[in-house]
Amino acid sequence: MKAAIFDGTAALKLQDIPIQEPGHDEVLIRIDSATICGTDQHILEGKFWAKPPVVLGHEFSGYVERVGSSVRICQPGDLVSVEPHVYCGCCKPCRLGKPHLCLDRLAWGINLNGGFEQYATVRMDTVYRVPEGISAEEAALGEITGCCMHGIDRVDVGLGDTVVILGGGAAGLILARLAELRGAAKIIISEPNAGRRDQIRTFGYDQVVDPLGEDLSAFVNGATGGLGADVVIEAAGRPDTAEQAIELVCHGGRVLFFGVAAPGKRASIEPNRVFAREITIVGSIRNPYTHHRVMEILPRLRLRSIVTHRFALEDIGEAFATAHRGDGLKICIKPNG
Template identity: 55%
Template sequence: MSYLAAEYQGKQDLAIVERKFKEIKGSDVLIRIESATICGTDVHILAGEHFAKAPVVIGHEFAGYVEAIGQDVSTIQVGDLVTVEPHIFCGNCKFCRIGKEHLCLNKLAFGVHLDGGFAQYCVVPERTVYKVPQGMSADVAALTENVGCCLHGVDRLDVKQGDHAIILGGGFVGIVLAELIRLRGASKVIVSEPNQIRRDMLLRRGFITIDPLNENLVEKVSSITNGLGADIIVEAAGRPDTAKQCVDLVGRGGTIMFFGVVPPSHSIEISPNDIFKRELTILGSAINPYSHHRSLEIMDSLHLDELVTHKFPLSRIDEAFEAARKGVGIKVAIHPNSTGGTSE
């Protein structure tokens, strides 16, 4: 017996291959993948800008139905719709032992080191599996890890009521971050995004938007914030040019968070004296520690169904990645066990 999977083979090469089922035992959970969404990290992997241990099935945002379980599994049953927290931590390094598993020195990730979700089936350990609440679609459930990353980022920001926040990049994570920051009490949430489709979605959700291609971003932000600059800046586009803009947009005593995955080969210059004089705080935010369960609890309030704008079968994964790269929608999903066409 075999199943189909999209295997990253290195050198920007992705191929549909047949994989053989392995024996399910112990704490193993076999999932029939219903939906797997494309993340910016997946795009970076195929562009050669992010590490993946080839050959490996990429895709770390996925949900599906439990097909089989090992004899030690007790928290889920065959037929359950589940989502996967796609990391395995060693449990023994310093960071695992002080409650910072996401900084684990020996961390492994599905879709990077281990086979992930762009396949008809995937086997994961029970501890990474979460049962999906009643009524939640598989497309939304696949987004749980991504929402968890956003929750962790907003936790680190420590948003105060009345803050002015700017998000650079209005893709899926930009929209979710905007929603979460507003829920935390920010009085103005501004999103800079060149894509008209994404700006329209943000406007419908009640956010202030800026088109950085046709408006002067620094002047517009200065006007909105009465010349004071923003209290919070989040770089959510993963681009060197937007990363460089952060210091120009943040106000005194403000916080900059680098959330987007800027390719490791790029760097920016920041004046230590500027950080000193203005008492700036600069943060990073990595993955989603202890937030998967919280994500499932809050996702209904974020209205995520409308953000999954494109859906493709596994056989058309190249088209799906092209749509993600071009930003023609917001979130692109792969339905590995479907033969249907794309929907927009």
């Protein structure tokens, strides 16, 4: 089969590699859709770690080709989504019920071969059948949607909240959808990319701000009677927007650091502001125990239009260049055509 290999350099290499036959507790999947995550881009840029040689791509779905003798949760022909993390079960976070913080975690697309290949063999406990009526491309968004769901849980969006989201990419839109379902009364999205702002409006969000051309603080104050937002979600992964989040939140409000800033980047925060306003700041990483819930709620999220570009596996370099330019929302690789 064809696979795009990360060898430690800045460009993926297309190679022929053997198909791995499934063990007794494994599932062989013919990949339909694998979407590019910002983490994939950071790996190629040398900002995040992966174990070369490895096939990248941790957001993927496909059709079951073969199953091991112990597998009962799916059968050949089923459309499935993959939750790509494997936890040790023995470290302190795992034993405290927080496996997403596992100290010895493995992941398909990081140190195990992931979705940028024609077939993937994964453990059955990471495989989830997809509801009827959901496309393979939507199913590939299961991992990022699970991460967003964990973030929304962490920051506790509630009925009547005004939510500001800094960063209107695919994650920002999914966060907006989930906040809406949790009862948010107002959702304001800040996004400097003009093309993305236009696309965000097609999803029904009309309070979309260009932070480079408008005063975002004045806009939020105008929308909240000068009080500030109940919840601010930093989804851009930038130190400046992390600082901005603290300035936009109301007294007693909550801030979520969701965007992935490169390690070593720092933001300046005024401790007295956090103290005086009793601001709660939380972080969110990965997707503990959310993938099942994601499969249940996917039909209500209306995510089909988030995938805006599709590329063959042979054109994965062009796909990453498109993602790097910020064109569209989600870029999808179609390894089998």
